[in-house]
Amino acid sequence: MKYKCDLIQDLMPLCTDDSASEGSKKAVFEHMAECKTCSEYYQKLMQNVEMETDQDDVKTSEYAAIARKIRRRKLKYRTLLAVLTCSAFLLLGNYAMGYHFTAGAAARNSGKLNPSSKVLGTLDWGNIKFFFYEGDCNYDTIAADRHWNGWRSDDNYFAWPKYPADKGKLTVTSPLYFWDYDRGILLFPLLSEDPDITRVTITAFGLSKSTDIDTGELAVLAFENGDASLSQDAVGYAYDQYGAIKYELSYDKSMGRWVWE
Structure with missing residues (x-):
């Protein structure tokens, strides 16, 4: 090797x-x-x-x-x-633009209410929720609209003064006509201070509706309509427990408001 x-x-x-x-x-x-x-x-x-x-x-x-x-x-x-x-x-x-997680939060943060305002009731109408409040001097109604990113009250606000002449009677916080794109709704919020009243019937747009009335409790009669024009031809009656008419709804043109007389 x-x-x-x-x-x-x-x-x-x-x-x-x-x-x-x-x-x-x-x-x-x-x-x-x-x-x-x-x-x-x-x-x-x-x-x-x-x-x-x-x-x-x-x-x-x-x-x-x-x-x-x-x-x-x-x-x-x-x-x-x-x-x-x-x-x-x-x-x-969203918060900066007025959108909130709930309709109630949108209504409370609308800037239209007083600290003393309290909720009397609510009404749902599709994507819209109505809130009825009572303050020291007014009855206030705020409509909150549901969007894809939350609830917003926008400028949908209605106020109805507390008239001294209505005290102790059945009051209506002025019919509210709300128009949303291609449909409308006429609302009659009812609040009674008269213990004799047990039922109210109202006819509007050719349709009659009734509701039971409890003293101090809000009731709302709602009438939908496809016409943007608002008719002032509503007819209403308030009945006592015996079925007798105690108040009749009429429109006071001089005051521009509905009253029960």
């Missing part, structure tokens, strides 16, 4: 990672063809190199999986942060 085994075995690691020169590789492989001991030594050396390579591949795969998990987690956090930021801007913008 041309070279000693020790020298050849020293060159073998350079051959396994392909860093040996072509002359050294030729000397190593020619020597192994004649030396069984060195050939077996090279085979073991190659097995160790393959095992190390496999372990490196496993570690690389694990590191890649961890990196992907970290990237996904960062993406989730960024998405969540973006959603929260957009939601905050939306909520602040």
Whole structure:
């Protein structure tokens, strides 16, 4: 043999990672063809190199999986942060523009009520909710409209003074005619201070409706209409427990209001 085994075995690691020169590789492989001991030594050396390579591949795969998990987690956090930021801007913008989560909040924050105002009752009409309030000097009605991003009262506000002549009687807080795009509704809010009154019947737009009356409790008769014009030809009667008419609804043109006489 041309070279000693020790020298050849020293060159073998350079051959396994392909860093040996072509002359050294030729000397190593020619020597192994004649030396069984060195050939077996090279085979073991190659097995160790393959095992190390496999372990490196496993570690690389694990590191890649961890990196992907970290990237996904960062993406989730960024998405969540973006959603929260957009939601905050939306909520602040809605509040600044007068939109609220509930119809009641929209009505209370309309700026039309006094601190002493209290809710007498409500009425739902599609996407619109009417709130009837009583203040120290007025009866107030606020209509809250439901939009895709919340409730808003806009300028839908009606006020009816408390007339001294109505005290102790059946009062109507002025019929309210509300028009919404292609439909209208005529509301008769009724509040009685007369314990004799038990029932009220009103006819408007050719339709008659009745409601029971409890002293101090609000009742509302509503009439829908597809015509934007408001008729003042409503007829109404208030009955006592025996069915006798005690008050009749009439329109006072001089005062521009409805009264029970």
